Amino acid sequence: MIPFILTALFAFIIYLLLTAGSGELVLWSGPELAMGAFLSLVTATISRGFFCANRDYRMANPVRWGTLAAYLIGPFFIEMAKANVDVAYRVITGRIRPGIVRIRPGLKTDLGVLLLANSITLTPGTLTVHVDEETNDFFVHMINIKPGVEQKETADIMDVEAFFSFPRWIRRIAE
Amino acid sequence: MVVDLIFLIFLAIGLIFNTLGVIGILRFPDVFTRLHAETKTTTFGTIFLGLAVVVYGASHFFGTGDGQYIVLSVHTIIAVIALAFTNATGAHAIARAAHRSGQKPAEAVVDRLAEVNP
Incomplete structure (x- = not known):
């Protein structure tokens, strides 16, 4: 029953996003709302087994979605802007010093990885070139390795990122 | 007036970064460094192109109250999110396939993956 409700709710929210601005009831028209409700029930009937395959409901908590949005707008966007510069x-x-290093973030869930x-x-x-599926180690290709990092067996996360520790945020979102 | 200026600035940033991505593909030595140029700069540039469309749609929505502009903005946001996810995942898949089929990184100072997965 829980997978059915979650899948229907998720499908309905996606439908509402795609049809925003269609009418006068806040932003949606009556027929669109009715059709969306009907289609999300059909979707939930067919695909509830795939959507909640591992019976893991921790992402149903809205606080985690809020953290995810804060993470994407804050630390992630700053790091990404710096990446592009x-x-x-x-x-x-053309000044590059490439290589592949190994990092050990210590994450457990598939979504976190x-x-x-x-x-x-x-x-x-x-x-990210490869993920070791047993230990969840990451093999990361870096375009500019700082001198000294290539000697370490496993590189530190702060050798890879510039300002923020991503695994700490990810653990708050997904674990 | 201000909105037009913001719109033009976003378009300019997006086009500059997409152009740099193309130059990077031509300049870098091997598949991994080319993927760097391709995924990062084009995603960032396209996010700014998308933001320009969102600003345009939002300003026209508050100016005219016509629902089609909010449709434009929301659909652009969804397209940008889908692009960011698929771009990263696709780059990961290409890099992994390249390494497994024997493409070693050029000019590399270290290659930890070759030690465990030769």
Whole structure:
């Protein structure tokens, strides 16, 4: 029953976003609301088994979604802006020192690993190449390794990022 | 007036970063460094192009009250979110496939992945 309700709610919110501005009831028209409710019930009937496959409901907590939004607007966007200035500098000058390092963020859930891998790929000169599925170690290709980091067996997260510790935020969102 | 200026600034930033991404693809030596240029600069540039559309749509919505402009803004936001996620995931998949099929990073000072997954 819980997977059904969550899937229906999620589908209905997506439908509302896609049809915002269609009428006079706040932003939506009556027929759109009725059709959205009907379609989200159909969607939930078909796909509740996929959407909540691992019976893990911690992302149903709105506080986690608020933290995710704060993370995307704050630390993530600042790191991303810095990443782009950095990569732009390297595109123009051609000064690079590439290599693949190993980091150990210590995350446990699949969603946490996904969020951190995507965050790393979109921030300063770093690109996730491989994730070890047993230990959840990340292999990160860096465009400019600081001198000394290539000697370490596992690099520190602060060798990869510039200002913020992403794993701490991710743990607050997804674990 | 101010809105027009913000709109133009966002468009300019977006176009500059997308152009740098293209130059990076041509300049860098191997597949991994080219992916750096391609994923980061194009995602960032396209986010700013999207923001320009959102600012345009929002200003026209509050000016005219026509619902089609809010549709434009919301759809652009959803497209940008989808782009950010798929771009990162696609880059990850390409990089992993390249490394597994024997493309070693050029000029690399260290390669920890080759030690565990040769």
